[in-house]
Structure formats: C-alpha cells, structure tokens
Amino acid sequence: MIEVKNVSKYYGKVKAVDNISFNVDKGEIVGFLGPNGAGKTTTMRVLTGFLSATEGSIKIGDHDIVENPVEAKKMIGYLPENVPLYFEMNVTDYLGFFADIKGINKSEKSGHIRQIIGKVGLKKVADTIIGKLSKGFRQRVGIAQALIGEPDILILDEPTIGLDPNQIIEIRNLIKELGKEKTVILSSHILQEVSALCSRIIIISEGKVVAIDTKEDLMEKLEVGQRIKILTDSDHKKVANKMKEVKGVKHVDLVRKEGSLSEIMVSSEKEKDIRKDLSKMMITSGFNLLEQSKVTMSLEDVFIKLTGKN
Amino acid sequence: MINNIWSITKKEIKLFFVSFVAYIILFFFLLVGGYYFYVYIYEVRDAARIMPYFLNFLGFLSFLLTPFITMRVFSEEKRSGTIELLLTSPLKENEIVLGKFLGTLLFYLVYIGFTFYYLIILSAYGKPDFGPIITGYLGFIFLEATYISVGLLISVMTRNQIVSGIVTLIALLFFWIIGWVSSYLPGILADVFSYLSFLNHYEDFTKGIIDTKHIIYYLSIIGLNLFLTIRLLENRKVVV
C-alpha cells in the first residue's frame, strides 16, 4: 500500500530524514515512535506530498507521490501535527469544504458528511464554530476531515498530543475503530501509545530508522514486563523475600530508603499483570502497603535497550 | 479544474465575510468613497461627468485598501497551518491560486457593488453618460485584479499578515509613483515608467475607451504574478 525507498529530506543543510525505507501493507496500523525532532513529522509531510523528498521515492498504492500527486493524495486522509483548522467555520461547513475539494458529488455530500460526523462523535457540535470547540473536539474535527472522501490510508501525526487523559482514551478508541477498515500510520513519542494501537512499530531517531518490528517482537526485545513501585514501612528485606515468591515476579529492587520508609521496585515477566497478587500478598502477610503504582517505560529506556547507548 | 477552483473561491468568500478586517475596510471604503462622491458632486456639478472622476478616485482608494484584503489570503493559511491541508488535498497549486484570486476579486467587487447606489442617485437627478461608466467599471476590474495579483504574490511569501499587507502597500505605491514621476523624467525612462504604471492604463477606460493594449497590459501583469505565486507554492520553500 505504501512503499518508501531510501528517502532523505534536508531543510537547507539540516538533514531531518536520513535514508529511510519501509513498506506498509493494506490494513496495517503502523506507529512511528521517536522523540521530538526525530523526523516523524517530516516523514509524514513527505508521504502526504506536502513536502518533496530530497532523495528517494514514495509510492502510495500504485501512484508515485511526485509523478502522480493528485491520484496519490486521493488515497490519503491526513491529520497534520497541531491540527490546523479554519476556526471561523462551523463543523459542517468545514467538512463540506473538504468534501468539495476532495471531489465528493453534490448528491452524496451531505449524507457523507453526516455519516462521518456520526462516526467520530461530532453530532452535538455539528453547527458549532470550530474556534469555540474544546481541544478534544477539534481533534475529532481534524480526524473527520481526514476521513472525508473515504481514503484507504490515514496518516495521523501525534493524534493525542495535548489532550487530557479522558480525551486521549477516546481518541485512541476512535483510531482503533478506524484501524479495522483502513491502513493507518500514526506517530507518537509515547511507547505505550504505539504499543496499544499499532501492529507494527517503526522507531526513528535523528532521522534514521532504529528498528522496524511487529509489536510482539519489539516487546520481546525490550523485555517489557510490568514495573510496580511499592512504598512500605515494613521491614524491606522481609517484604522483598515474600515478593519473590509471588507468581510472575522477576526482579525485586530496593530503590530508596528513608527512615522506616522503603521504596521497592518489582518487575514482572513479560505481559504478566502482578498487581493483584502483589497487593494481596502484602496484606495477607501483614505488611503495610502505603502506595502501589505502575511505572511506565519511557522512550529513553527504549532507546537505551535498543541501541545500547545512553 | 473549474469545480476545484470554484470550491476554493467559495471558501475564500465565506472567510472574508466572517473576517473583522473586511468590515473595517468596508467602513473606510464607504466613508471615504462617500465623502469624495459628495465632493465631486459639488465640484463637477455635471451628472454626466461625475462618475469618471469618481471611478478614477476609486482606483486610487482601492490601491490603499486592497493590501488589507489580500494580506491574509496566503499568510493566514501559512500561520495557522491550514496550507498543509490544501497542499495535501487532491488540488493542484494552480487551482488553489486561481480560486483564491477569483474569491478575493469577487469579494472586492461586493464593495464596488455599493457604488451602484451612487449611480442610482445620479440617474435620479441627472443624465449620467453610461458609456464611460460601463467601460470605467470594466477597467476598474482589471486594475483591481492587478492589485490583488500583487497582493497574493506577496502574501504567499510570508506567514505574517502585517508584513504581507505593508509590503503589498509599498509595492502598489511604487507602481503608482512611477506613473506620477514619469512625466518629470527624460526620454525613454519616462516611457518605460509611464507604461509600467498601473493607473495610466486605467485612465482610458474611464474616458469610455476600450483599448486592447491596456487589456493586454493588465492581463500580462496579472498572469505573471499568478504564475510566480503558483511556482512559489509548487516549490514549497515558502510554506515551511
């Protein structure tokens, strides 16, 4: 569906994307994972034809993005970073404009827009001026715009950035839903996000591809289990010994000791949820469980694991 | 092609109508235009000859006002990032530019529509000569389209509306001044300057003369500006 071959992009002398190649098959949800400045946005801009690659070639379906841009662009729905919108328009008019420029027939236009408005949950605000909408709704309008014209491919640049936790969950669910019928490429700098949404992950750093892997293989490589932080004022040695007996626990480390308080980090084996057993053990063994929280793996941890560099 | 252009045109006009600046400009247009119309009535005192004077003044007034209309056309899309949506939609750059050009021109013609009111007044109290009035309005459309083409070319080069407006104003002022100073210059320089001036080509229209040489002049300038705007957009250097 998408074929990227040896693509590089310079801004003047700055090399933002450095000789990257990858393919995306029909129906996949692929995640670009990388820190700020890694080149995610630039890659997407080149894929969508907003910018042209300095070197290399890109094929969308059967169409080369440089030689046949109009046909290639018809296959793509795009949500740029920061979700640009015409704030003065209302939602329906806004989507109507994109229906016009994406060549939707007059007779189908209003039905098409109504259907998309329903799909992304904009019914309540269909006649509201976009400038008055919350961030979460604006994100939905951006996604609705990408869906106009029923493109086969969705390209979403940091679709959850700047949203509050509830909105993030809603947008992720929406993307999951859309992923059932479309080929999706999304970018993020959060490992948990791409691993929750994507079947394949492309990790980029400083414009280069560091790893391309299925989610499962990548998680394998990263040995991602749970990491649970426990705060207790019981004797840490006794606690640690008991913890090691809990099923699925791999490591127990004392991270910090302050007076009688101990902070203990417990790592699980892959994909094992040890939280219930851990807290049950603490209580049945008569330890004081002051705090228990899950620690998420940061992107820095990922890079250290993958590249062996710090 | 036509459908795509028209979609952009409609959107531009819609956005003008909800833009605060457009109404401020309309206010100035009606205020200053109305005042000068009143002045000409008193000075010329001949209903047949008032409109040509007024149309000439309109050409001057519009060069002061047009930059404030064209300044947002591309600059605002660049600032807000919506240019990325246009350039990744299945539109060609020439459709985007032509659509915006047409939208801006049609919107400005709404302003000009208000001056028909003066025509009605003149017809009620005298016998205006409609020949030069019709050619005058025609010439005005060419002149205004030329202003707008300059404004778009400059607007595509900056994301800052204020810079876009001011530079356009200076550019238009330049083409106005060279016409004015040409009469003080010697020989060929005078001819060149006088030929390049936007306003010198307009005068004949207001006198009731349609000369293809003037039309060709305007169409060449408009064509050149739009061509450069399209090329800059295609080149993409101006959009990031």
Ligand SMILES: Nc1ncnc2c1ncn2[C@@H]1O[C@H](COP(=O)(O)OP(=O)(O)O)[C@@H](O)[C@H]1O
């Ligand atoms: N318009 C631009 N001009 C110059 N450099 C840019 C521009 N946009 C991005 N860059 C540079 O290119 C690199 C990649 O940026 P970007 O693609 O935005 O990364 P990401 O989306 O992963 O944060 C960064 O070093 C950034 O500073």
Ligand SMILES: [Mg+2]
């Ligand atoms: Mg980015």
